[in-house]
Amino acid sequence: MTLTSFSFFVFFASSVLCYYLLPLKFRWITLLVFSAVFFALSSSPFTGLYPIICILVTHFCSIKIHQNSPMNPGRARRYLTCGIIIILGMLAVLKYNGFFLLHWNVLAARIGLKGTGHELNWLLPLGISYYSLLAIGQMTDVYRGMTEPETNLFKTALFIAFYPQLTAGPITRYGEMREELFTGHPFSWTNFTHGLQRMLWGLFKKLVLSTRLALIVDGVYGDVEVYNGFYIWIAAGLFMLQLYTDFSGYMDIILGASEVYGIKLPENFRTPFFSRSVQEFWQRWHITLGAFMRDYVFYPLERSRFMTHMRRFFTKAFGRKTAGKLTTNLALLCLWLLIGLWHGGAYKYIFGWGLWFWLCLVLGQAGEPCWKKLRVFFKVRTDSFSWHLFQSLRTFLLVSIGNIFFRTGSLKAAFRAIRLGLTTAVNPWVLFDGSYTRFGLSEKEAVLIAVGLLVLLLVSVLQRSGSVREKIDRQGIVFRWALYFLLIFAVIVFGKYGPDYDPADFIYRGF
């Protein structure tokens, strides 16, 4: 069951009804039951085993860690390690076995071993990349003394498997979700309407914009030999927008749906395209993943014994500041390779994508004296709008280039696309000669995309100064309702969904 299907809306409506019909105390149970139903409806029953293992491990280890931590920290640590190994092991076997086996087979052939391993074609369980992180986060938080463990197994279950966030995040922390999930929220008209409005906006982004942008992007990357030069860069930019409208649209549906229950989930996007540096971009894009990686990977890594020794060594050689930078960048390299790996077991994610962002960060930092000279030379006023615009566009470009690796089939294909983009003559005329029709878009749809993106820009600008929904709330009812109906019917009419309709398929052959 995808969150944009009609069946989801039936499911959602019935869950909301049950939720508010039950007394406050039992409302979290409704969510747990519906989460189980959601999982059963969207996944093969067998894969239900993994979240159950995950829940049991998290619950048991958290309690054990908490019991042992004051008296016997070594034992607590062992429970933590054990829990994390089980969770990561499950993830590694299910998600990355193909990737590992590939290397094992190559290695085995080198050293003359006979017989090769076969890839396990098990179903990748729904949401495992996300709930594994939730589980690791909870156990680690208990270990660090940041939060108490949950004593009710079913509450742990709901935290791990809360259905809106199950498939795509946001990656939450137990400490901040406990109140939200389990207290039970009284019905609030504001939450109800705001939630629905947000879901609607998400649907608009996903169904109207993302699916149409995908047509162009798929067309170009489907045949980069034909669509070379300028097409590559246009498609890279459009893919960035496609990814944003798709992912943030999905988040809007998830956060909106949760809001209808009165539950506030953490934001995952904060107008990322206004970022003025790649580093800032990652603080505004997939925020909860970045924060998770910072708190549970980057900090522990930097504070590991190895890194501490390294820092002391560098301090003696280069001084405190440089030593800090060196170790930080080393930790960042590990972090980015890991973020790449998390997105998928393929080199295009690890080396193309992860490494690219690391390079952007490091070169941005290392080249600062040089950039400064250039700024002085060009008499740039760093507080001017044009400079900020330049910075945002530059960030957009850098991130779009990284996403070429994300989009193409392999590391090799990505380099080929970039090569073709750089070596073929740039022909901006493709923007004006109706080339979009080659990708199955009509002229009217091209106009629709343009208008849709302008609306998106307008909304993003408004978001910079606070909640757009609150701004709309302050308007009169006629304006508000007109706006709602406009958006509802924009989704219904312009959205890509439902049975395909081809005007030709209704011309009947005889009666």
Next chain:
Amino acid sequence: MNKEEIFTKLNSIFRDIFDDDTIVLSEGTTATDIEGWDSLTHISLIAAIEDEFGIRFDMKDVLKMKNVGEIADRIAALAG
């Protein structure tokens, strides 16, 4: 060690790490007040403080300390 000494030491560490001689710390100084104090430099800062005072924060402190006042309090508690 009293609060004043801690703040003096901290001030020189901050000036060194963030390359800015105009920094003057107060209890309420947070990351937003100092250019360059972000999640990446946070650990270098913490490490420098640890070396300077000869202490070790635990991860909970690292994550929860949001302003200079809190850092100073923890230092006072740990350094005794």
Next chain:
Amino acid sequence: MKKHHFPLILKSLAFLLIFFGLLFHISNVLRPEVTIQGNNERLGMLGIYAEPKNTIDVLYFGSSDATAFWSPFTAYEQTGFTSYTYGKSMMRASMFEDMLNEALKTQSPSLVIVSLRTILQSGDTVEEAALRSVTDSLPYSTLNRWKMIFRNHGKIVLSDNAIENEGTGEPTKSLFAEIPFYFDIMKYHDNWQHIWEGSYHYRGLGRFSSSTKGYFVGTGCVQQKRDPSVSQISKSMELSESAENALHALMQRADRDGFSILFVMPPYCESTEDRMRFNRAAELISEAGHMAIDFNDFWNEIGMDAENDFYDPGHANILGARKFTAFLTDYLSTHYDLPDRRTDPRYAAWQEGLENWHKTESDALRNTISKRKFVFEDDSFAGKE
């Protein structure tokens, strides 16, 4: 319920009301425009709402085997009773009852003539295109539309499936696959790129009358071959459950409301199977005290001509329709008590419509005859159209 909830509930209801109002309106505009040989069947069907209440004496009702054979103005000119050809091509047995109810909402004819062929041919499943042909033309505001879709629950063979299996695919079991039938905007929303000024014509009911009173003017001409021995067959063949149900339902409605009902097979190149089905249907109908006539038995009396009077094997062109209508009108005027409205001032609109009809008719005749000549000169084209 607490008191402060009341305005919110009222507000929600108002919101939903506006939503559905807009939804139905926009759906209507987005439905695709289908014209065949210059006939807009959807307008032909919706035109019945433009007829003043209770002014139709005879309702000629059925699928395309009805709409291509009965020309109301021809009958009116001849003996003066008013009639309307109500139906839609591809209308299957399971849709007849609700469609009749729909027509009877605004009209109370003293005679309903039901064209049998498509009812008898109907199986127990319904192809997507057949159901859509009818329900996607009916206004959202009529309950009969919703009933019709609901009645066909579990019987719908989706288009993709039907095409893959050459029309014999299994019906869908998924309720969600049926939702786009209730809300056809789910199917047609992509049509926003093709709408034009004319798409807005369907907004209101009763705005557009049919200039042919629902008759589908066939203007092609393709030679047919007829086997006269089919009329001699006396064997019969079982009907599908839905065909039998439809016959019973139509007769029950006639008995209840006290109007006459006559079942007919139009004259065409009838197949052996069709004849055997008719024989079975005729038994059922006479058991219930009603009458069924196969006009293939009167081929020569009507003066039908297989070479010139059809635009495809099952459908008469204007030449054939004129002959059949004239013959049946004679039959009706001798067997039923039907009024003459030609001098009635309340039916002045029919007199005006008649003049208009003459123009349409002569154009259609010219058109058809020119095609007939073409076919005669180059026989290799026959049957390929």
